[in-house]
Amino acid sequence: MKRVGVFLCWCGSNIAATVDVGKVAERVRLLPGVVHVEENKYTCSEPGQASIIKAIKEHGLERVVVAACSPRLHEPTFRRTLETAGLNPYFLEMANVREHCSWVHPDREKATDKAFDLVRMAVARVLKNEPLARGSITIEKRALVLGGGIAGIQAALDIADAGHEVILVEREPTIGGRMAQLDKTFPTLDCSSCILTPKMVDAAKHPKITLYTYSELEKVEGYIGNFHVTVRKRARSVDETLCTGCGLCQTKCPTKVPSEFDVGTGLRKAIYTPFPQAVPNKPVIDRENCTYYKTGKCRVCERVCEAKAIRFDQEDVLVEERVGAIVVATGFDLFDCSVYGEYGYGLYPDVIDALQFERLINASGPTEGKIKRPSDHEIPRSVAFVLCVGSRDEQKGVSYCSRACCMYSVKHATQYMDKVKDGRAYVFYMDIRTPGKAYEEFYKRSSVEYGVQFIRGRPSKIYQKGDKLIVKAEDTLLGRPVEAEVEMVVLAPAMVPKRDAARTAQTLGVSYDGFGFLNEAHPKLRPVETNTAGIYLAGVCQGPKDIPDTVAQASAAGAKVAALFSRDEMATEPMIARVDEALCSGCLWCKPVCPYKAIEARTVTEKVHGRTVSREVASVNAGLCQGCGACTVACRDGAMNLQGFTNEQVITAVDELLAGLRPACS
Amino acid sequence: MPNNPTLDKNMTETETALRREAARLLSQGEVAVFLGHEEGWDGVPVPFAASTAAEAGRLVWNPLSAPHLAKYLLDRLEGDEKVGIVVNGCGSLALDRILKDRRFPRERLHVVGIPCSGMLDPARVAALSDEERERVLKDGPVDPGLFLDRCSWCDVPNPVVSDTLLSEPLPVVRHRPEYPRVAELEAMDREERAEYLRGLYERCIRCFACRNVCPACNCRECCLDQWEPLWLGRATSPAEQQMFHFIRAFDVAGRCIRCGECERVCSVGLPLMELNDKFLKDITELFGVERPHIPADVEPLGCFEPGDPDLEDHG
Numbered sequence: 001m002k003r004v005g006v007f008l009c010w011c012g013s014n015i016a017a018t019v020d021v022g023k024v025a026e027r028v029r030l031l032p033g034v035v036h037v038e039e040n041k042y043t044c045s046e047p048g049q050a051s052i053i054k055a056i057k058e059h060g061l062e063r064v065v066v067a068a069c070s071p072r073l074h075e076p077t078f079r080r081t082l083e084t085a086g087l088n089p090y091f092l093e094m095a096n097v098r099e100h101c102s103w104v105h106p107d108r109e110k111a112t113d114k115a116f117d118l119v120r121m122a123v124a125r126v127l128k129n130e131p132l133a134r135g136s137i138t139i140e141k142r143a144l145v146l147g148g149g150i151a152g153i154q155a156a157l158d159i160a161d162a163g164h165e166v167i168l169v170e171r172e173p174t175i176g177g178r179m180a181q182l183d184k185t186f187p188t189l190d191c192s193s194c195i196l197t198p199k200m201v202d203a204a205k206h207p208k209i210t211l212y213t214y215s216e217l218e219k220v221e222g223y224i225g226n227f228h229v230t231v232r233k234r235a236r237s238v239d240e241t242l243c244t245g246c247g248l249c250q251t252k253c254p255t256k257v258p259s260e261f262d263v264g265t266g267l268r269k270a271i272y273t274p275f276p277q278a279v280p281n282k283p284v285i286d287r288e289n290c291t292y293y294k295t296g297k298c299r300v301c302e303r304v305c306e307a308k309a310i311r312f313d314q315e316d317v318l319v320e321e322r323v324g325a326i327v328v329a330t331g332f333d334l335f336d337c338s339v340y341g342e343y344g345y346g347l348y349p350d351v352i353d354a355l356q357f358e359r360l361i362n363a364s365g366p367t368e369g370k371i372k373r374p375s376d377h378e379i380p381r382s383v384a385f386v387l388c389v390g391s392r393d394e395q396k397g398v399s400y401c402s403r404a405c406c407m408y409s410v411k412h413a414t415q416y417m418d419k420v421k422d423g424r425a426y427v428f429y430m431d432i433r434t435p436g437k438a439y440e441e442f443y444k445r446s447s448v449e450y451g452v453q454f455i456r457g458r459p460s461k462i463y464q465k466g467d468k469l470i471v472k473a474e475d476t477l478l479g480r481p482v483e484a485e486v487e488m489v490v491l492a493p494a495m496v497p498k499r500d501a502a503r504t505a506q507t508l509g510v511s512y513d514g515f516g517f518l519n520e521a522h523p524k525l526r527p528v529e530t531n532t533a534g535i536y537l538a539g540v541c542q543g544p545k546d547i548p549d550t551v552a553q554a555s556a557a558g559a560k561v562a563a564l565f566s567r568d569e570m571a572t573e574p575m576i577a578r579v580d581e582a583l584c585s586g587c588l589w590c591k592p593v594c595p596y597k598a599i600e601a602r603t604v605t606e607k608v609h610g611r612t613v614s615r616e617v618a619s620v621n622a623g624l625c626q627g628c629g630a631c632t633v634a635c636r637d638g639a640m641n642l643q644g645f646t647n648e649q650v651i652t653a654v655d656e657l658l659a660g661l662r663p664a665c666s
Numbered sequence: 667m668p669n670n671p672t673l674d675k676n677m678t679e680t681e682t683a684l685r686r687e688a689a690r691l692l693s694q695g696e697v698a699v700f701l702g703h704e705e706g707w708d709g710v711p712v713p714f715a716a717s718t719a720a721e722a723g724r725l726v727w728n729p730l731s732a733p734h735l736a737k738y739l740l741d742r743l744e745g746d747e748k749v750g751i752v753v754n755g756c757g758s759l760a761l762d763r764i765l766k767d768r769r770f771p772r773e774r775l776h777v778v779g780i781p782c783s784g785m786l787d788p789a790r791v792a793a794l795s796d797e798e799r800e801r802v803l804k805d806g807p808v809d810p811g812l813f814l815d816r817c818s819w820c821d822v823p824n825p826v827v828s829d830t831l832l833s834e835p836l837p838v839v840r841h842r843p844e845y846p847r848v849a850e851l852e853a854m855d856r857e858e859r860a861e862y863l864r865g866l867y868e869r870c871i872r873c874f875a876c877r878n879v880c881p882a883c884n885c886r887e888c889c890l891d892q893w894e895p896l897w898l899g900r901a902t903s904p905a906e907q908q909m910f911h912f913i914r915a916f917d918v919a920g921r922c923i924r925c926g927e928c929e930r931v932c933s934v935g936l937p938l939m940e941l942n943d944k945f946l947k948d949i950t951e952l953f954g955v956e957r958p959h960i961p962a963d964v965e966p967l968g969c970f971e972p973g974d975p976d977l978e979d980h981g
Contacts, residue, residue: 586769587767589965592969593968593970630970636917637885646895651896
């Protein structure tokens with residue numbers, strides 16, 4: 001029998017407080033195959049790892065079990081330790097006695113028993129481990145960045161500055177994203193456009209960046225280092241190479257529709273650029289609203305275009321690109337405030353949301369920066385700002401905090417007070433959260449210097465009375481009901497995932513949470529990676545955050561991509577599916593279940609009773625296979641096996657657990 | 667379940683036509699062997715492989731020709747000679763199962779199809795008195811309870827796979843399958859159900875007849891026969907018996923054609939289709955597949971769809 005060493009980690013008090021590690025050690029010592037048992041306060045620490053290396057050498061260990069935290073955290077760490085000691089790194093098994101035991105069980109005695117069971121199973125399993133070898137794949141040093149908001153722009157610039165080609169794909173006709181819609185940014189109040197537009201231009205002008213606007217990701221195939229992506233370039237109905245961006249077509253176009261960029265507070269034409277600083281500054285025709293597409297008549301834009309750039313018959317183009325890494329920066333939508341019927345959003349014209357307010361105070365917005373309320377274009381003498389519309393509300397909205405709304409609402413109130421000197425601004429809040437550099441000071445200034453009034457309480461009802469709006473709430477600090485008569489209400493909606501976030505995730509093959517935010521690989525230690533190798537996250541698509549955090553994450557994703565591209569080849573995990581061709585009956589039901597399209601049919605020739613016969617069997621592409629194990633479950637023959645996670649290993653572990661329960665005769 | 671099975675009045679003519687067609691195929695060398703039924707020792711047809719025109723004369727087609735034949739193709743995987751086979755509606759589903767599982771090449775088959783309006787359950791007929799049995803087999807009328815269970819809801823009277831049809835196709839009335847036997851199983855709470863299944867499978871003697879007859883059980887080497895890893899302990903114990911049936915039910919889930927042959931051949935009369943029916947019903951309810959027992963090119967449980975929702979607790 002192989003010589004097994006077992007290393008029991010205390011994880012400080014994380015494990016040792018609940019599990020009697022000494023007692024587990026005593027019992028583990030008696031298991032067949034175990035020749036060395038050792039306890040460590042922190043096995044993952046440098047001395048902890050050194051003691052494993054020492055024990056491997058001193059006791060001639062051939063297999064190692066580490067009973068500690070989740071293998072998601074430290075399996076790679078200990079594999080490296082084994083490798084350093086000269087053992088095959090896959091002769092390691094981890095028993096998760098922290099997340100699966102000490103953290104979730106209060107009873108010390110029972111937890112200790114369970115910890116022993118987990119270690120016992122790992123010991124049985126490790127005896128079945130086979131040596132595995134890593135392969136290597138080449139890396140295509142080009143990146144795809146999905147989404148051209150500030151996150152996507154920053155990531156694209158960082159990767160391009162590192163010397164790699166970037167393909168930046170943006171769904172809208174221009175890059176810029178949400179940040180382009182904002183007026184000023186907290187807490188410094190610098191103008192959003194002034195800091196964003198130069199970056200937009202940088203991205204467009206960068207020799208290493210290819211920009212696809214008005215384009216969408218259609219399909220992703222392949223794997224880290226070798227993705228094949230298909231991008232649909234939607235028909236702009238304008239020849240970009242000819243268009244000079246003079247804007248005459250937009251002036252002459254007879255059709256006006258509410259502008260998405262202005263969130264309905266202003267109008268745009270059917271042929272339009274979303275805003276004057278758009279990049280590229282080339283218009284698109286909105287075919288749903290264009291008179292020509294609807295009635296077959298008009299073509300005014302075509303007539304006035306001196307560059308002859310209008311192309312009514314333009315069609316979508318599918319572009320295929322090979323990239324080695326993908327950064328997802330697809331951004332967010334806002335929670336639909338009309339879910340709160342009692343706030344009257346959509347019913348009372350002067351109840352608007354925060355993004356609409358951004359457009360109202362923006363100098364390039366529909367009111368040229370004058371705060372005019374939508375109903376009568378009068379300057380409101382008082383405004384109520386309502387926080388947490390959707391956020392932190394499990395009943396009607398989402399459970400999480402959207403993180404930026406406190407600060408931008410404070411900013412809105414400050415800006416309002418700055419522009420309307422005799423105005424009154426009320427902020428209705430649950431808590432004011434200011435966890436950022438200079439955020440608290442900004443919040444303080446808003447009340448001390450600008451006289452914004454903060455009322456702790458969520459409004460229960462907003463209704464119209466004459467040309468005023470009445471906000472009813474309970475002031476929970478005073479413990480009594482309050483009523484504010486205001487002339488405009490600004491709601492701060494929760495940030496929610498893009499409506500098609502789940503579809504994006506499925507196209508990319510990355511996981512997402514119950515809300516639709518994309519999952520990072522580890523909440524603390526791998527915050528920009530996804531669980532799909534080679535795909536990284538930046539910005540709100542991963543979870544609500546403000547601009548500084550978004551930019552930081554985007555640069556982090558860029559750094560990850562640059563690190564990946566610093567090598568020509570990378571090692572691949574050997575824990576992938578393998579076919580036992582003798583068992584495989586060639587039904588290929590494994591093929592449609594494979595999310596990575598890693599399975600193909602292969603013809604094998606074999607001698608049967610002296611005759612040579614050929615038959616089809618499944619075959620796994622080692623580059624594509626991610627080791628998810630879907631095929632091993634689908635395979636009724638038991639021919640498909642996951643290396644390092646084989647049927648034999650799993651059954652042995654289960655048998656070990658059930659050993660006491662089996663009838664004596666088996 | 668609005669199907670009223672009847673016995674085909676022209677079975678004798680069909681039988682003659684079957685013998686003639688099989689003899690022709692064999693004598694002209696179109697097939698090397700023809701899979702059909704011959705009369706068994708107790709008068710119930712048993713599977714039979716005719717390899718000469720003369721042997722084709724022993725083929726029978728009568729109200730008791732219930733056993734499906736497709737599974738016997740697996741004995742003929744080696745070689746490249748063509749095989750003839752006779753199927754009725756449900757028999758063609760069994761054949762299609764084998765074909766969709768890519769276990770036998772279609773080009774090596776010559777399928778003789780017989781539209782079928784109903785088959786009797788040999789066991790139920792055997793329980794009748796001698797006179798009654800003779801009367802039923804001769805000219806009816808037949809108590810609907812004597813038919814195979816699958817005939818009571820069958821809406822595939824005509825073979826879905828065939829090269830030649832021996833009679834005119836029958837009119838088809840499609841209906842949504844119902845699963846009345848699942849109701850009781852679903853009404854039980856977890857403990858009750860565990861207790862019920864434990865008691866049920868305790869009676870199993872593991873003769874493996876269910877597996878052997880099942881057209882969806884067509885692996886090269888059954889996992890239940892494998893030693894390394896040992897999927898199923900060899901000891902006779904209630905737990906192993908239960909595992910045996912669970913493994914089998916899960917292995918055929920999504921591919922079961924609801925023929926009920928497992929239940930028909932069970933030596934201890936276990937209601938094996940209850941669990942299979944439960945899975946079929948679940949597939950309809952969860953994946954919206956109207957007739958989940960009809961073999962499909964992509965099985966609802968055998969594919970990855972980008973639309974498959976990620977489980978909420980993944981986050």
